[in-house]
Amino acid sequence: MKFHKKIISASDNIALKLAILAKEKESARRKLVVTAKQLAVTAKEKESIRRKLAVTAKQLAVTAEEKESTRRKLVVTAQELKKSYGTLEKKVLRRTKDLEQIKSKNEAILTSIGDGLVVVDKEGKISYINKSFEEMLGWKTQEIVGKSMVEVVPREDLNGIEVSFKERILTQVLAGQKFVADLTNPFYYIRKDKSRFPASSIVAPVVLNKKIVGAVEVFRDITKEKEIDKAKTEFVSLASHQLRTPLSTVNWYSEMLLTGDVGEVTSEQKKYLEEIYNGNQRMVDLVNTLLDVSRIEMGTFMVEPKPTDIVKLARSVIDEQKLQIDEKKIKLSPSFEDNIPLVRADPKLLRMVIQNLLSNAVKYTPEIGKVGISISLDNEKNVILKLSDTGYGIPKNQQDKIFTKLFRADNVIGKDTEGTGLGLYIAKSIVEQAGGKLWFESIENKGTTFYATLPLGEVKKKRGAKAFSSR
Amino acid sequence: MKISKKILIIEDEKTLARALELKLIHSGFEVKKVFNGEDGIALLQKESFSLILLDLIMPKMDGFTVLAVLKGKKIKTPVMVLTNLSQDNDVKRTKEFGVKEFVIKSNTPIATIVERVIKLLK
Numbered sequence: 001m002k003f004h005k006k007i008i009s010a011s012d013n014i015a016l017k018l019a020i021l022a023k024e025k026e027s028a029r030r031k032l033v034v035t036a037k038q039l040a041v042t043a044k045e046k047e048s049i050r051r052k053l054a055v056t057a058k059q060l061a062v063t064a065e066e067k068e069s070t071r072r073k074l075v076v077t078a079q080e081l082k083k084s085y086g087t088l089e090k091k092v093l094r095r096t097k098d099l100e101q102i103k104s105k106n107e108a109i110l111t112s113i114g115d116g117l118v119v120v121d122k123e124g125k126i127s128y129i130n131k132s133f134e135e136m137l138g139w140k141t142q143e144i145v146g147k148s149m150v151e152v153v154p155r156e157d158l159n160g161i162e163v164s165f166k167e168r169i170l171t172q173v174l175a176g177q178k179f180v181a182d183l184t185n186p187f188y189y190i191r192k193d194k195s196r197f198p199a200s201s202i203v204a205p206v207v208l209n210k211k212i213v214g215a216v217e218v219f220r221d222i223t224k225e226k227e228i229d230k231a232k233t234e235f236v237s238l239a240s241h242q243l244r245t246p247l248s249t250v251n252w253y254s255e256m257l258l259t260g261d262v263g264e265v266t267s268e269q270k271k272y273l274e275e276i277y278n279g280n281q282r283m284v285d286l287v288n289t290l291l292d293v294s295r296i297e298m299g300t301f302m303v304e305p306k307p308t309d310i311v312k313l314a315r316s317v318i319d320e321q322k323l324q325i326d327e328k329k330i331k332l333s334p335s336f337e338d339n340i341p342l343v344r345a346d347p348k349l350l351r352m353v354i355q356n357l358l359s360n361a362v363k364y365t366p367e368i369g370k371v372g373i374s375i376s377l378d379n380e381k382n383v384i385l386k387l388s389d390t391g392y393g394i395p396k397n398q399q400d401k402i403f404t405k406l407f408r409a410d411n412v413i414g415k416d417t418e419g420t421g422l423g424l425y426i427a428k429s430i431v432e433q434a435g436g437k438l439w440f441e442s443i444e445n446k447g448t449t450f451y452a453t454l455p456l457g458e459v460k461k462k463r464g465a466k467a468f469s470s471r
Numbered sequence: 472m473k474i475s476k477k478i479l480i481i482e483d484e485k486t487l488a489r490a491l492e493l494k495l496i497h498s499g500f501e502v503k504k505v506f507n508g509e510d511g512i513a514l515l516q517k518e519s520f521s522l523i524l525l526d527l528i529m530p531k532m533d534g535f536t537v538l539a540v541l542k543g544k545k546i547k548t549p550v551m552v553l554t555n556l557s558q559d560n561d562v563k564r565t566k567e568f569g570v571k572e573f574v575i576k577s578n579t580p581i582a583t584i585v586e587r588v589i590k591l592l593k
Contacts, residue, residue, distance in 0.1 A: 236558070238528075240555060240556060240557060240558075241528050241554075241555045241556055243555075244555035244575070244576065244577035245484055245487070245555055245576070245577075247577040248484075248487055248555065248576040248577045249484070249486050249487060249490075251577060251580070251581075252487065252490045252576075252580075252581040253486070253490060255580050255581055255582065256490060256493070256494070256581065259582065261493065261494075261497070284577050284578060287577070288557075288578065291557065295558065
């Protein structure tokens with residue numbers, strides 16, 4: 001039994017071992033199957049990689065081709081660039097030449113400007129002067145560039161007093177206080193050798209990006225203009241003398257005949273002589289008016305303003321024209337406000353204004369008409385002179401021309417009225433010179449009203465042109 | 472009988488000088504006339520006058536120069552300027568020489584001139 005048992009147990013062991021082996025074999029087989037499967041997968045992957053590699057190889061081949069093409073293209077581009085460069089270089093050269101030409105042309109233009117020219121930087125230091133500057137002021141470019149214009153070239157006013165640094169227009173322009181200096185303010189420039197000449201100038205800022213970076217001054221020697229001015233004044237003197245001398249002869253001799261200095265004249269003869277005398281008188285008036293016009297235009301009138309009683313002046317003008325007023329049976333109604341202050345005006349000129357306005361009102365109003373003259377104060381303390389009439393009026397379509405020199409309206413030319421077309425021109429010039437205004441309202445065949453305002457403020461004293469020439 | 476006053480007319484325009492002469496003689500003055508400034512000065516150095524009627528624009532020596540020479544020679548005869556110049560500056564220049572009367576011939580009747588002379592010499 002025991003043996004049996006032993007055999008059983010031995011065979012059992014073998015069976016067990018066999019079973020284990022079988023199991024191991026099975027496991028190994030399974031593993032092999034797995035490995036085989038894995039191998040198969042790897043083979044597939046390999047195939048896929050191979051294929052990919054093949055694709056990459058193809059792609060590489062394509063890239064190589066592209067590279068070659070690019071290289072070729074680059075070669076062409078390089079050639080083109082070289083060509084363009086050559087052209088460009090030529091163009092630049094040509095352009096540079098052009099620019100140089102333009103520059104030298106511009107420089108030549110600046111240099112040749114007949115007026116003195118100076119360019120300064122924002123500190124007022126000279127950066128450029130032209131030839132006229134050199135000639136007029138006696139300074140050479142190399143001596144003066146970089147120096148302060150205001151310091152090197154002094155200015156004197158008309159009284160010979162040096163203009164201070166602060167008052168120099170150049171200083172003011174650079175400081176942005178003033179934008180263009182006017183030409184109406186002549187002065188003297190002092191040359192290097194300390195001599196001087198009369199000049200007028202324009203100074204303007206050089207503005208870059210809204211900032212003042214310097215200034216340009218252009219100036220002119222006005223010696224010639226002053227000489228012309230003097231010549232004009234002398235011409236008027238001479239003309240007035242030449243025209244008035246024969247008029248004086250006719251005046252005096254007809255007067256002497258009329259007063260019977262060489263024997264009695266008949267009443268018929270007297271009438272004729274009066275015609276001669278009156279005709280001549282008109283000519284005298286015309287010459288006087290023409291002289292006034294030329295004096296106003298040339299500024300040879302010496303305006304000497306002083307406190308003037310305008311009401312008194314008006315009354316005396318009325319007295320002066322009483323004869324004409326009465327002759328036409330015109331009803332004159334003066335109306336002068338009380339307490340009109342003294343006006344600061346030149347009485348001689350103010351008188352001319354009133355004379356012109358009153359004589360016009362009388363002249364252009366038919367017989368038995370009405371003329372009003374009034375003087376009052378407005379709210380702004382201006383003196384207002386008002387002259388109204390019930391006369392012919394000024395045609396609407398000619399109202400804008402009525403202050404034009406020598407203009408006479410159609411509706412009065414036809415009537416037998418004397419007139420030169422100068423009175424209103426003179427009156428307006430005088431009133432405006434005094435800082436006032438002159439205007440009118442008019443309806444044809446109803447009448448006209450002229451208004452003149454005169455400020456009570458200061459009137460600038462103005463010197464006549466002859467005095468001007470002695471400066 | 473009072474001694475008549477002597478007036479010198481210096482005026483180059485002969486017709487005007489003649490008219491003035493006639494009028495003044497008629498008013499009882501003694502009158503001499505010359506036609507330029509030079510002759511005027513020459514005469515003034517020899518004779519004395521109560522009044523000079525002086526034109527301004529004249530040949531040889533003009534009226535302004537006459538005034539200057541008179542001042543230089545200290546001849547103090549009163550002067551009435553009779554001229555056809557009327558610019559403010561002409562008036563001013565003569566006033567600076569102490570001229571009291573400035574008459575514009577074309578604007579003044581000859582009777583008025585005689586009146587002014589009479590008034591001046593009264």
